[in-house]
Amino acid sequence: MARHEVESEVTGNVWKVLMTPGAAVSEGDVIMILESMKMEIPVESPSDGTLAEVCVAEEQQVEEDQLLAVVEA
């Protein structure tokens, strides 16, 4: 089973987490939305599979390259 780590591309904060662990995901599904400099930045699933972990909570600050979620394909 392949494990895909989803990392933040920006420094910002977690605005909305749209999925919970265990959810079936398709490639491109939006797992959460980050906010940085008043921009919405959707975080998409890199593959089809299951959302194994959500590593951050809403309103949490995140740094560039910080682990956000894990998808198991």
Added chain:
Amino acid sequence: MHKVLIANRGAIARRVVRACHQLGLKSVVVYSEADAGAPYLEEASEAYALLGVTPKDTYLNQAVLLAIARDSGADAIHPGYGFLAENVDFAEAVLQQGITFIGPRPTWLAQMGDKVAARALMAQHGFPVFAGSELLTDPQQAAALAADIGYPVMVKPTGGGGGMGMVVVEDESDLANAMAQASAIAGSAFADSGVYLERYLSHPRHIEFQILADGRGNALHLYERECSVQRRNQKLLEESPAPGLDADQVAAVAQQAAAVCAQLGYDNVGTLESLFTQDQKVGFLEMNTRIQVEHGVTEAVTGCDLVATQIALADGADLPSQPPLDGFAMEVRLYAEDPDTLLPSTGRLAVFRPPNMQGLRVETGYQEGQILTPYYDAMLAKLIAHGDTREKAIGRLLVGLKAFEVVGVKTNAALLMSILQHPRFLNGQVDTGLVDAIRQNQ
């Protein structure tokens, strides 16, 4: 009016400080911990620190801002744009403290802030509107209405702005999801979680009209601004006059916009935003009840100081006479963002040297050494060029962008320069699809 508190930050805070100085008014600025190095803190008469960095704790913190107004003896508050500029509760609280709110009356903030009500009001007064729905709750009702309007449709939050939360729906199978998504986003970002439908127009032109009004039944327009060059529904470049449109038609719509505002008894400044379709149909988009980011474009072609005029109108002054249109003006917004991914870029401005050139005005709230945080928008500076031809204004912006030295964050300067040199843009063939078309060809 003697002393103005500016409840904002960045370029607009600095701009209002300058207008206050010109009018002989004292200016009071506020600053979050993230903005402690901003250049306008020393330019203002007084500066008060706000505890914290998030918008909620600082520039959206009504109680603290009102307390500072009281403590500093300010008799007017300028809300700038964004933050509390269109917040009805804040405007009412300001007035209740006996302080002048430099903006339209709260009733206009409420009426125009509700996008469905605003569209209905405009339609009542004979201004053209495109097909759209009332506020929606039931997905089945939405499906029937969307079928009437015709796909693709746009699901929009009624309390929204800046393009946030809008979702385009291609067919009925995606409608329920899109409604849930728009509603969830609206619920967390805006006071109102309601959504409505509008016909989605393919690559329209975004044309807006600057309005001045005195609240006594008089209003005039200061011509149009072409704002179609956008990415993610946010403006990148604005100009006046609008190129490549029927000038008589644009002038007629401008007159109609001013006439509706006069009939309504609207006051202070406002911008009526409209869409022009490729077959020259016009429809109301929204009315912004504040000074706009791109006000400098209109200032350049009219010679009217819009911020000073706004302050004077709030103090009960009469409307100025309508100035003639002088030349061509164009603004680009320099953003701290990656030119390839368009993602925001934070960091320290190790080098920040705006150009100083004839025919070019730079508005920025930053100076060298400051740190760009993720808490506020990514706009570093506005460059506003004026010339007796459109080509001259474009040339001045190109030279200005090239001369603008920024080290420490990525900027969109290269994207702005490729727009300014693109044949479609040079021919005046601007529409909301232009930026995507340019990026896809790179």
